[in-house]
Amino acid sequence: GAGVSQSPRYKVAKRGQDVALRCDPISGHVSLFWYQQALGQGPEFLTYFQNEAQLDKSGLPSDRFFAERPEGSVSTLKIQRTQQEDSAVYLCASSIYNEQFFGPGTRLTVL
Amino acid sequence: AQSVTQLGSHVSVSEGALVLLRCNYSSSVPPYLFWYVQYPNQGLQLLLKYTTGATLVKGINGFEAEFKKSETSFHLTKPSAHMSDAAEYFCAVSDLRGNQGGKLIFGQGTELSVKP
Numbered sequence: 001g002a003g004v005s006q007s008p009r010y011k012v013a014k015r016g017q018d019v020a021l022r023c024d025p026i027s028g029h030v031s032l033f034w035y036q037q038a039l040g041q042g043p044e045f046l047t048y049f050q051n052e053a054q055l056d057k058s059g060l061p062s063d064r065f066f067a068e069r070p071e072g073s074v075s076t077l078k079i080q081r082t083q084q085e086d087s088a089v090y091l092c093a094s095s096i097y098n099e100q101f102f103g104p105g106t107r108l109t110v111l
Numbered sequence: 112a113q114s115v116t117q118l119g120s121h122v123s124v125s126e127g128a129l130v131l132l133r134c135n136y137s138s139s140v141p142p143y144l145f146w147y148v149q150y151p152n153q154g155l156q157l158l159l160k161y162t163t164g165a166t167l168v169k170g171i172n173g174f175e176a177e178f179k180k181s182e183t184s185f186h187l188t189k190p191s192a193h194m195s196d197a198a199e200y201f202c203a204v205s206d207l208r209g210n211q212g213g214k215l216i217f218g219q220g221t222e223l224s225v226k227p
Contacts, residue, residue: 091154101157
């Protein structure tokens, strides 16, 4: 039984580099969420998709952050010109009914 | 706007003792409430949820929580702690009635330590 998977699990980037984080949701889950979890904090909402439509991107911290889900399944979170404050764990969750299932996260470290 | 406050960033109990993790929420509409557990280097796992109906909800691993509207609380309890319960616990609130798609608003988390 496949859960939500994310890749890579760990990413080290130099400041100014672009990164792309991938999320493979549970098959058939219509809704997909991205969260950012800073060290020692609770996750914070970034963006939400229903199928391929991005219905809420109010949590994206700047225009350097971009997310897509072109075919309504796999999603990619892209961060351009990474900054040190972008260092965090990025969690993806897919949802059915009112329960969200989380992936293991991608730990991004920006040097 | 919705918010969650978890009282106590660190809680330490002895093995076999009662576990009580506190959560208070703020919501302008009837909330959906959740408790998640996070083990090191892992994602979040759902322990239990309250949507409607019975206010005492039972979850996995012997945990339960009671929704108290008058106190705007949703505290998590377990009668007897096990060493394997040591982890980070997050309370979260969601409003599925809006167009937000049920995004979760999390508290800051409570780290539970269990002493032998």
